[in-house]
Amino acid sequence: MRVKYVLNEVLVGLWRNVTMTVAMIITMSVSLTMLGASVLMYLQVDRMKDFYYGEIEVSIFLADNVTEGQIAAIEGKIKSDPLVKESNHETKEQALERFKVLYQDSPDFVAAVNADSLPESFRVKLKNPEDYDSFAKSLDGEPGVQRIIDQRELLQKVFNIFNSVQLMSLVVAAVMAFAALLLVGNTIQVAAYSKRREVAVMKLVGASNWFIQAPFVLEAVVAGLIGAILGFVALFIGKIVLLDNKLQALTAILTPVPNGNVWLMLPLLAGVGALVSAVTAWVTLRFYLKV
Amino acid sequence: MIQLENVTKTYPKASRPSLDNVSVGIEKGEFVFFIGPSGSGKSTIIKLLLKEVQATNGKVVVNAKDVTSLRSWKIPHFRRSIGCVFQDFRLLPNRTAYENVAFALEVIGKTKAVARRVVPEVLELVGLGGKEHRYPHELSGGEQQRVAVARAFVNRPLILLADEPTGNLDPDTSIEIMRLLDRINRTGTTVVMVTHDSNIVNQMRRRVIEIESGRIVRDQARGVYG
Numbered sequence: 474m475r476v477k478y479v480l481n482e483v484l485v486g487l488w489r490n491v492t493m494t495v496a497m498i499i500t501m502s503v504s505l506t507m508l509g510a511s512v513l514m515y516l517q518v519d520r521m522k523d524f525y526y527g528e529i530e531v532s533i534f535l536a537d538n539v540t541e542g543q544i545a546a547i548e549g550k551i552k553s554d555p556l557v558k559e560s561n562h563e564t565k566e567q568a569l570e571r572f573k574v575l576y577q578d579s580p581d582f583v584a585a586v587n588a589d590s591l592p593e594s595f596r597v598k599l600k601n602p603e604d605y606d607s608f609a610k611s612l613d614g615e616p617g618v619q620r621i622i623d624q625r626e627l628l629q630k631v632f633n634i635f636n637s638v639q640l641m642s643l644v645v646a647a648v649m650a651f652a653a654l655l656l657v658g659n660t661i662q663v664a665a666y667s668k669r670r671e672v673a674v675m676k677l678v679g680a681s682n683w684f685i686q687a688p689f690v691l692e693a694v695v696a697g698l699i700g701a702i703l704g705f706v707a708l709f710i711g712k713i714v715l716l717d718n719k720l721q722a723l724t725a726i727l728t729p730v731p732n733g734n735v736w737l738m739l740p741l742l743a744g745v746g747a748l749v750s751a752v753t754a755w756v757t758l759r760f761y762l763k764v
Numbered sequence: 765m766i767q768l769e770n771v772t773k774t775y776p777k778a779s780r781p782s783l784d785n786v787s788v789g790i791e792k793g794e795f796v797f798f799i800g801p802s803g804s805g806k807s808t809i810i811k812l813l814l815k816e817v818q819a820t821n822g823k824v825v826v827n828a829k830d831v832t833s834l835r836s837w838k839i840p841h842f843r844r845s846i847g848c849v850f851q852d853f854r855l856l857p858n859r860t861a862y863e864n865v866a867f868a869l870e871v872i873g874k875t876k877a878v879a880r881r882v883v884p885e886v887l888e889l890v891g892l893g894g895k896e897h898r899y900p901h902e903l904s905g906g907e908q909q910r911v912a913v914a915r916a917f918v919n920r921p922l923i924l925l926a927d928e929p930t931g932n933l934d935p936d937t938s939i940e941i942m943r944l945l946d947r948i949n950r951t952g953t954t955v956v957m958v959t960h961d962s963n964i965v966n967q968m969r970r971r972v973i974e975i976e977s978g979r980i981v982r983d984q985a986r987g988v989y990g
Contacts, residue, residue: 475870
């Protein structure tokens, strides 16, 4: 009976102020979509790091006038370094082969280059690409070494872009969340005002505090949950439309986003949406329904 | 049943206390009038007994419970042993007489079956038999106050507090309401009524406690308004 009463009050409450309820749900869902997108992006960057760091190489370009002895010394040093997973020595001829493959679309350019103009190098894979700095230091200034280039640095630029996009969506999520909070607070105030007679009588006859507050809090929670579901649907549609279709080429570089990760957003968004609404409603009631 | 011991209540920003060192005891089954001019502090007593406000100093004991030290989450349960009637009835306009009384039962967790058994009985007791399904705007002032009394009494409280219950009613209707309160008093319920309706006080000849500027100036067993 009491459960039925509370549920009925929740439905009536949501309907009584339906424009406000819709506004609350929309802001909530936009905020949660942004939050979901930013968490997905975070997970994606992690996956990409796993994937690309396995492929990453450090290139140690050797000077033109390098001697056999210096090459042997460098090679010995690389081989004995515990940070190194594997390494190979690329001669000028091998470099040319690679160059030809890389620029096969512009034969004129390839024809203008000969093996002598390309540097000799070592290609090194590290056990942990993050250890680049200490590895580079050990070889820096070694005679015969011209330049050490870390591919990770290039990748880092890509990740930096992701990080800033992620940060941006987090900021938007936070701003929208703030607007959503204000709307929840306002809706609860209006609800409390329109039910002030009932609340006064309930207090008078000794209804318990939870019983007085439950309909209001649940009203906010239901709106939060609907917002979360809408946000999740938006996220899923966005994933299918953008990543799987329109921007498929990008997905090839970005490594595919697994559906499992997207599904993971449903409990996350629902949890955040419900909890945030409940806490806001409860805090608002503390001020407007002194029990 | 009710014990005030050296109770002082000063509202924030007030220059003088609403109640100043008041001590009074009320036994079970008594019928007591608190009288005095507006602003004398008599309504503050009702608020203290309900713990709507907290005493600045002193001790308030109701039903052998020390109200002054009652934890806030225990207040709802405590209030179930007290019925309240006010000058403005405080009925829910979108509910019938029956529903108004039943609401008070439902929100403290009583089942609909209990309400179906108890509500018609109490409406009969207050003289509203046959008018259960009228809305407040379809009832006269006196009838509305009867609904309020029924709501206050449906729980069989030990104490009934009435804050100027006849303030909005004409003299004849007021007397009918007083008869009703008297009948409830005879069932053993302690009745505390705040009023400045001299007619009623003079007719009832019950204990009268007069308050002026926050102090008790008279406490008379079978008093008149004076």
